[in-house]
């Protein structure tokens with residue numbers, strides 16, 4: 078992608094003198110994350126298939142009573158492989174093929190839980206506010222062809238699959254939802270988690286298509302750890318992260334679709350802060366590239382109509398409960414980030430910082446209950 082910075086990290090590596098780089102990484106990233114040694118076959122397959130493959134590891138201290146709880150997660154970011162005016166079924170098939178070849182490499186790297194980007198089976202066409210053909214990408218979470226496809230992958234590779242799609246719920250009048258389907262490594266459907274916070278910002282006009290999710294904050298018990306899915310815009314809402322954490326999530330995925338001009342300066346902060354505040358691992362994932370539409374659309378701001386939403390900047394990363402984080406994937410290329418983590422780190426950091434213990438949730442529960450009442454008066458004290 079011409080003119081786009083490849084990644085923040087490659088820029089730092091290029092320009093910061095080596096003697097300062099260690100300190101810069103300590104301050105910015107909480108230190109240098111351990112690099113994983115990935116199989117040569119995986120690295121060469123990634124190269125042949127034209128996607129970036131990076132691997133990092135977070136360690137925890139050895140304990141006497143608990144064995145290490147090591148899990149490998151995979152985060153996938155990708156461009157749409159075909160133009161947005163290609164037939165719907167052909168676009169979906171091409172995305173299935175692309176994901177299949179990335180998941181195969183994830184399996185070579187020993188990934189236990191994989192998560193794809195938000196609405197991964199389609200262009201992020203909600204900016205257009207057109208209904209057809211975009212609503213045709215919607216599928217049943219329970220038995221749509223993408224769920225069936227992911228169940229096959231889960232069984233074949235013994236991998237938990239988190240598959241964020243546009244859902245059509247036939248039981249409730251054919252309504253649409255922005256939903257993550259969670260599939261166990263046995264291939265069984267574990268359940269689904271709908272997007273709780275729907276954006277109304279800039280060209281992100283998703284409320285034209287679906288409402289705020291009604292599945293609450295489910296946490297899925299998998300063989301490899303407890304996981305939750307906080308879909309995209311929920312990233313800006315600390316209480317949303319908190320609720321998944323209160324329900325016991327050790328890893329919270331954040332499949333997203335967001336663009337540089339809107340959110341890139343927030344991206345490194347929000348999910349990382351959530352990992353710190355909630356003593357868990359967080360995994361934000363963003364799509365890559367610029368998606369063009371035949372019909373121009375406006376942003377409702379008096380500006381010119383345009384054919385694209387802007388550049389999706391990738392930069393997927395993982396943040397750990399101690400506040401450290403991996404480098405981000407590329408801003409421009411498809412990629413797979415493989416991260417090994419010892420889940421014992423969550424309780425170890427919790428015992429150190431005690432945010433759960435010092436959180437005063439009962440005080441906030443009371444005060445929030447008051448603040449949402451129509452008769453609420455803010456507690457402002459004047460002179």
Ligand SMILES: NC(=O)NCCC(=O)O
Nearest residue numbers: 276281309310334335340
């Ligand atoms: N997909 C989505 O909710 N995007 C909104 C923009 C953002 O959260 O950065």
